[in-house]
Amino acid sequence: MKKVISVVGARPNFIKIAPIHKAFQKYSDDIQHLICHTGQHFDNKMSKVFFDELQMPKPDYYLGIGGGSHAQQTARIMVEFEKILLDEKPDLIIVPGDVNSTIAASLVAAKLHIPIAHVESGLRSFDRKMPEEINRVLTDHISDYLFVTEKSGLDNLQIEGIDSSKVYFTGNVMIDSLVNFLPHINKSEILKELGLTKGTYVLATFHRPSNVDEQVSLSKLIDAVNRISTSRKVVFPIHPRTMNNLKKYRLSDKLNDNIIVLEPIGYIDFLSLTKNAELVVTDSGGIQEETTFLGVQCITVRDNTERPSTSEIGTNHMIGTDFDKVVEASKEILSGKIKKGKVPELWDGKASDRITEIIYKSL
């Protein structure tokens, strides 16, 4: 029996590992798949709801790392995860995405000579001020299996000199979750509960430090959301990081009445809100992909994206962080100037099958 440990820490990780766990069930006579949750995101709304809704088992290990600076978080994960690796001696670890858990677990495994599979490899924003970019680049360079979601990832890894024999174009596991749970998403009652009609509202989410950590940019962002809400109802589920800063800078009562302010919401309801929105305005990575798959217009409030296929092929509009331009672009899209997108290659709901088959055959 071979042993594989997947390491998850934050909201998008849970969504990426759920379909991989499911796909491993086919090989359960030969591969034991364990899940280690580092506890980067730990509360019900950012963590437990995803395990429940995505039908994942309780993690085999929970490290309870919590918040702290990047160094504190990374170091604590390394110390705790090393004990697990020494004890379990897995044949492979899987790390999805680009959070601190991704690089921390990879560094520990690399030094213990345990092979690493990076899911969502090769993405690059080329912005080293983003902590995620550092995590992505370093993880890729110490990984043994690099599972790539879109063509740009193949180019990036080649340019960085990574041996192509380690690189596999397998598609997008985030879309696997979406495809797997579409029947549930279609049954969600969230629109009814919020009194919304399909195709008549805007969904907004923000959590990137560059948008929400400083008072000046956060207040401009809130002003932009207010301006968009003069023409459409805006649904705004607020990420804990953003909420903390809204409170810190006393901006929480500045949001006007046409905005439905919510705490972070569960996966099924959030995807229902995404699928039925007229427009999504976000700085999230995963949401750029989900809107592209669903053919929903998306404005990305960032100066770059590590997921260029979403704007080159999909329905993503890269507008930048000039908030006047964001409001202007929203007006244009809401008045009908929309992009007709296509779904990128291999975003077909089968990426996890490809990934687990490759792992099964090579372990």
Ligand code: UDP
């Ligand atoms: N998401 C969710 N509830 C929310 C906001 C987002 O379920 O209130 C989901 C979203 O559909 C996507 C994932 O969380 O699947 C994206 O996570 P996030 O934006 O936190 O991270 P990023 O993708 O930017 O790393």
